[in-house]
Amino acid sequence: MSPILVIARLTARELLRRRLVHALLLLTVLVIGLTGWGFSRIPHLHLGGELLTPALAHLAAAQLLLLVMFMFSFVVGLTAAFLAAPAVAGDLESGIALAVLARPISRAQFLLGRWLGLAVPLLAYVALSASVEFLLVAVAAGYSPPNPVGAEAALGAEGLVLLSLTLLLSTRLSAMTAGVVTVVVFGAMWVAGVAGAFGQAFHNTSIAAVGDVSHLLVPSDGLWRAAIFAIQPRVFASASLSRVGSPFSASSGPSVAYLAFVAAWLLFVVGMGIVSLDRREI
Amino acid sequence: MPGEAPPGAEPVRLAPVAPAISTSSLTKRYGDRLALDGLDLEVPRGLVFGFLGPNGAGKTTAVKLLLGLARPTGGEGRVLGAPLGDRPIRSKVGYLPELFRYQGWLSAREALVLHCQLAGLPQHQVRDEVERGLEVVGLEGRGDDQVATFSKGMQQRLGLAVALLGTPELVILDEPTSALDPVGRHDVREIIRKLRADGVTVFLNSHFLSEVELVCDRVALVDRGKVVAQGGLAELLEGGGPRVRCTGLTVSALDRLGELRTDGDWVWVEGLDSSRTPDLVEALVGVGARVHQVEEGRRSLEERFLQLLERP
Numbered sequence A: 001m002s003p004i005l006v007i008a009r010l011t012a013r014e015l016l017r018r019r020l021v022h023a024l025l026l027l028t029v030l031v032i033g034l035t036g037w038g039f040s041r042i043p044h045l046h047l048g049g050e051l052l053t054p055a056l057a058h059l060a061a062a063q064l065l066l067l068v069m070f071m072f073s074f075v076v077g078l079t080a081a082f083l084a085a086p087a088v089a090g091d092l093e094s095g096i097a098l099a100v101l102a103r104p105i106s107r108a109q110f111l112l113g114r115w116l117g118l119a120v121p122l123l124a125y126v127a128l129s130a131s132v133e134f135l136l137v138a139v140a141a142g143y144s145p146p147n148p149v150g151a152e153a154a155l156g157a158e159g160l161v162l163l164s165l166t167l168l169l170s171t172r173l174s175a176m177t178a179g180v181v182t183v184v185v186f187g188a189m190w191v192a193g194v195a196g197a198f199g200q201a202f203h204n205t206s207i208a209a210v211g212d213v214s215h216l217l218v219p220s221d222g223l224w225r226a227a228i229f230a231i232q233p234r235v236f237a238s239a240s241l242s243r244v245g246s247p248f249s250a251s252s253g254p255s256v257a258y259l260a261f262v263a264a265w266l267l268f269v270v271g272m273g274i275v276s277l278d279r280r281e282i
Numbered sequence B: 001m002p003g004e005a006p007p008g009a010e011p012v013r014l015a016p017v018a019p020a021i022s023t024s025s026l027t028k029r030y031g032d033r034l035a036l037d038g039l040d041l042e043v044p045r046g047l048v049f050g051f052l053g054p055n056g057a058g059k060t061t062a063v064k065l066l067l068g069l070a071r072p073t074g075g076e077g078r079v080l081g082a083p084l085g086d087r088p089i090r091s092k093v094g095y096l097p098e099l100f101r102y103q104g105w106l107s108a109r110e111a112l113v114l115h116c117q118l119a120g121l122p123q124h125q126v127r128d129e130v131e132r133g134l135e136v137v138g139l140e141g142r143g144d145d146q147v148a149t150f151s152k153g154m155q156q157r158l159g160l161a162v163a164l165l166g167t168p169e170l171v172i173l174d175e176p177t178s179a180l181d182p183v184g185r186h187d188v189r190e191i192i193r194k195l196r197a198d199g200v201t202v203f204l205n206s207h208f209l210s211e212v213e214l215v216c217d218r219v220a221l222v223d224r225g226k227v228v229a230q231g232g233l234a235e236l237l238e239g240g241g242p243r244v245r246c247t248g249l250t251v252s253a254l255d256r257l258g259e260l261r262t263d264g265d266w267v268w269v270e271g272l273d274s275s276r277t278p279d280l281v282e283a284l285v286g287v288g289a290r291v292h293q294v295e296e297g298r299r300s301l302e303e304r305f306l307q308l309l310e311r312p
């Protein structure tokens, strides 16, 4: 077996053995159950003494779904950061790396193994929970996002972005620091993205540039906006909502160029992680 | 010698003739601290080599350089004929780190399987190798317990098993008995002797000088990153009391002379004056022992160590 796969399996097995997968799935089922109940109440809501019209109920369900997915995107980002922070730094700090890296395994193989062993479970988690949530909303409230697979791909990619960034940081920083730095960067990018959307809505080029730069620096928010576009009803894109720069609507989907950029960004960051670990003294 | 390798040759093929370890002016600097100051070392194959020195002398640093865990800032070295940092050669090197830590959430058996896989052992050998490893270090019966539940000494035993997996040609042990009880230390000595009998080179960092004295063929003493003495143990330790190497000794106490001490095939009587060596030999022969070798005048390594390190 290739050393990459040995480390990847070890990493994935650790998630299972440490009951992380159990805890995450249990909580997710709980949250999905609760939101499912909430969504099923929407068609029974009253507005001014009358039941919501189907069109309004539809819009309300879409808004609520965006809110739920917003929370989910944070869960994905934080999970990625918490998983990746100790994956390299922990072994370096504890001394486990001494025995492992004295074997005929390159630092690149070690890092890629860690990346793979975290990325696969993370993507599986995103695909599974988002699919269940989408299905539930479709059944309970009759709303289906226009591009559910695109939304899952964008959220998964957002997870990979934060995972890769944290792994890079954890080759040099302590697990705690790497995790915290990623979370702060993640939040800052989101705020910058919202600011950029306002800038665009009010045609202020310098504020709009803040969003654009943030989307290039760390594409987590860029991908979250791609996810919004895939989840929101098509009318949102043209509605006045996105004109005022709402954090829960997007005026356009991601360009092919941007997706290519994200792929290149991921390669670059993982490559930097390899170089950084390779140069590091153990 | 490094110079013997023709350019572009596969280092692994040279292995049978190359020394286990050779370094020349190997230097490691951490900031302004010189951890290793031009280490020149030659460890021939098949020997047990003791690498001694006070705390902070640079022993662990040297080991990390040999294993490619850290990069030298000067000089060069070869391990089993391959340059430092060479990856394939590491499948022939076993290593017990000074800081022995293994994935606490794995069972001992799983940790050994992991290292078999990382060492690239063929799948069909893994099971036997793992069971053998557990047995050699006395952890049979605890193989399914989580590493995190092991006592410190048990974790060090596991580390030793990890270092012995496969058929290493060189085993590097960085203070292998630091956490072990006297029985464990004795076991480690036996394991080292067994390795030597199998032709494996052992590079041993240790503070337990009596232990080094008992198992090592050659030693180097380092202080502040430099070798201050290097050579065969016998050369280094002239002067002291007589020791006899004999086999077939069935009676364990020879009251007439005093308390008899043994280690491996060596027998001595604590505090015996060297003028009484013939009495000791006679007594041993008298109880049916076959005497192979008598060594006069060995000082303890500790005395020598302290003498060599005496600072002006």
Ligand SMILES: Nc1ncnc2c1ncn2[C@@H]1O[C@H](COP(=O)(O)OP(=O)(O)OP(=O)(O)O)[C@@H](O)[C@H]1O
Residues within 6 Å of the ligand: A281, B030, B033, B034, B035, B053, B054, B055, B056, B057, B058, B059, B060, B061, B062, B098
């Ligand atoms: N990563 C590091 N960064 C800075 N200095 C270091 C580092 N590792 C070792 N040193 C320094 O190098 C010197 C040699 O350390 P080393 O660990 O090799 O000693 P040692 O001989 O193994 O000691 P001990 O017997 O205590 O294990 C020490 O002065 C130590 O402070």
Ligand SMILES: [Mg+2]
Residues within 6 Å of the ligand: B059, B060, B061, B098
């Ligand atoms: Mg040390």
